[in-house]
Amino acid sequence: MTTRxxxxxxxxxxxxxxxxxxxxxxxxxxxLIYSGSTGYRHDSIxxxxxxxxxxxxxxxxxxxxTEDPHVFTADKLAAYKAIVFVSTxxxxxxxxxxxxxxxxxxxxVGFLKAGKGVVGLHAAGDSHYHWPWYGQMIGxxxxxxxxxxxxxxxxxxxxxxxxxxxxPKTITRNDEWYYYKDFDPTVRVLVTVDPASIGDGExxxxxxxxxxxxxxxxxxxxxxGLGHTAESYQEPYMVDLLTGGLEYAxxx
Numbered sequence: 001m002t003t004r005x006x007x008x009x010x011x012x013x014x015x016x017x018x019x020x021x022x023x024x025x026x027x028x029x030x031x032l033i034y035s036g037s038t039g040y041r042h043d044s045i046x047x048x049x050x051x052x053x054x055x056x057x058x059x060x061x062x063x064x065x066t067e068d069p070h071v072f073t074a075d076k077l078a079a080y081k082a083i084v085f086v087s088t089x090x091x092x093x094x095x096x097x098x099x100x101x102x103x104x105x106x107x108x109v110g111f112l113k114a115g116k117g118v119v120g121l122h123a124a125g126d127s128h129y130h131w132p133w134y135g136q137m138i139g140x141x142x143x144x145x146x147x148x149x150x151x152x153x154x155x156x157x158x159x160x161x162x163x164x165x166x167x168p169k170t171i172t173r174n175d176e177w178y179y180y181k182d183f184d185p186t187v188r189v190l191v192t193v194d195p196a197s198i199g200d201g202e203x204x205x206x207x208x209x210x211x212x213x214x215x216x217x218x219x220x221x222x223x224x225g226l227g228h229t230a231e232s233y234q235e236p237y238m239v240d241l242l243t244g245g246l247e248y249a250x251x252x
Contacts, residue, residue: 035088036069087122140182140183145177
């Protein structure tokens with residue numbers, strides 16, 4: 001059995017279809033992976049969840065994965081060091097599509113206030129438009145993207161962060177390239193995409209941020225706008241990026 005096969009089996013064993021509470025472990029820290037969506041449903045969500053299970057397990061964490069929003073209570077979240085939101089889209093035209101309401105909002109605010117961390121993947125930035133705090137946490141809201149998943153050239157701007165330390169300075173790859181509104185100019189940008197390199201070229205001439213991190217609400221937030229396709233989660237570039245991002249969010 002190859003190492004990859006063994007890790008895949010471990011990830012499958014750790015996955016939970018619905019949240020039932022933390023399973024017993026040998027005192028290890030825990031990571032919660034949440035992939036519920038009520039807006040556009042990304043086909044890449046299962047691949048993103050599996051990739052994050054493997055990454056978290058390699059880093060020594062116990063993992064729970066769920067799409068049940070009942071996990072968002074203060075008592076349940078107390079078990080975790082970090083939460084990963086995997087393309088958790090809501091419908092901007094339907095406030096009722098948002099699951100962070102009432103005590104669930106308080107639980108997430110309290111989670112960060114306790115010094116813990118959040119990782120947002122791709123459409124985690126296309127979520128909860130009717131809760132401004134959420135957009136501030138992520139660092140912005142999805143506004144638009146060029147059609148399809150064309151090639152684009154990425155540039156690392158900070159190679160000292162654990163998410164980018166192993167990445168090449170530039171790389172050209174395919175993805176769905178998000179542009180953001182209400183962007184927080186105080187975030188620490190790690191990676192940008194060159195608009196001129198996207199497909200037939202975008203009109204914008206400024207580097208477009210796609211990966212960043214920030215301290216927020218007493219904790220840490222890492223956002224990665226890449227990851228529209230399932231195949232992207234097999235790329236070494238993405239694995240290194242997500243590994244370092246989770247390390248940062250979890251406070252390693």
